[in-house]
Amino acid sequence: MPLWRPGRKVQAERSTDRLPPGQRKVGGWPVLHEGDAPAFDPETWRLRIVGAVARPVELDWTALQALPAFETVQDFHCVTTWSRFDNRWRGVSVRTLLDLAGPLPEARHVLLHSYDGLGYTTNLSLADFARPENLVATHHDGAPLTVEHGGPVRFVVHHLYAWKSCKWLSTIELLPEDRRGYWEQRGYHNHADPWREERYSYQEDDAD
Numbered sequence: 691m692p693l694w695r696p697g698r699k700v701q702a703e704r705s706t707d708r709l710p711p712g713q714r715k716v717g718g719w720p721v722l723h724e725g726d727a728p729a730f731d732p733e734t735w736r737l738r739i740v741g742a743v744a745r746p747v748e749l750d751w752t753a754l755q756a757l758p759a760f761e762t763v764q765d766f767h768c769v770t771t772w773s774r775f776d777n778r779w780r781g782v783s784v785r786t787l788l789d790l791a792g793p794l795p796e797a798r799h800v801l802l803h804s805y806d807g808l809g810y811t812t813n814l815s816l817a818d819f820a821r822p823e824n825l826v827a828t829h830h831d832g833a834p835l836t837v838e839h840g841g842p843v844r845f846v847v848h849h850l851y852a853w854k855s856c857k858w859l860s861t862i863e864l865l866p867e868d869r870r871g872y873w874e875q876r877g878y879h880n881h882a883d884p885w886r887e888e889r890y891s892y893q894e895d896d897a898d
């Protein structure tokens with residue numbers, strides 16, 4: 691049985707299903723961040739995986755690019771209500787990175803750190819971080835990530851609002867306890883599921 695037949699408007703129906711409540715689809719790609727986009731120095735930049743791990747990881751730019759490539763096409767939902775569909779991301783799977791580091795049994799949470807001047811951070815559970823479609827991205831729609839979009843290396847999580855997708859990534863910190871990041875300390879939701887419209891911290895219950 692074919693997945694679609696002409697005249698069934700499958701595309702339109704699918705688009706509606708893909709738009710979380712309170713969101714609108716945009717054509718371009720907005721740039722959104724606090725502070726200034728930082729300069730990147732390939733000589734000194736490192737991706738570190740630290741904290742509750744068996745083997746702390748330190749990768750330089752060359753070593754990161756030598757890891758197996760991972761690609762995925764996903765939608766991206768910003769809490770300010772824009773959604774961008776069908777982003778083709780390429781980079782390194784979080785599974786590859788977690789295999790290198792070996793999370794300890796007590797690791798339950800992740801705090802991501804940016805190398806921007808602001809010291810932007812964002813937190814998510816290890817379960818949300820480790821979803822198989824998540825990655826540390828270096829490319830978007832076939833081109834190297836531009837600096838305004840977090841290039842050359844950012845984190846991308848698709849099933850949570852986009853502020854969890856830390857631009858200019860430097861450190862992945864695994865923690866036994868939850869520690870709130872930049873926006874999570876400033877009134878935004880700790881979990882941030884766009885399908886449940888988890889926008890603000892006052893909506894949280896104990897499970898978050």
Ligand SMILES: Nc1nc2c(c(=O)[nH]1)N[C@H]1C(S)=C(S)[C@@H](COP(=O)(O)O)O[C@H]1N2
Nearest residue numbers: 721722723724768804810839852853855857
């Ligand atoms: N380091 C850092 N990462 C960040 C932010 C930021 O301010 N600093 N903003 C977040 C927010 S709110 C969004 S919507 C996305 C935007 O990514 P884009 O500018 O590539 O669209 O980046 C997220 N990652």
Ligand SMILES: [Mo]
Nearest residue numbers: 768769852853
């Ligand atoms: Mo955002």
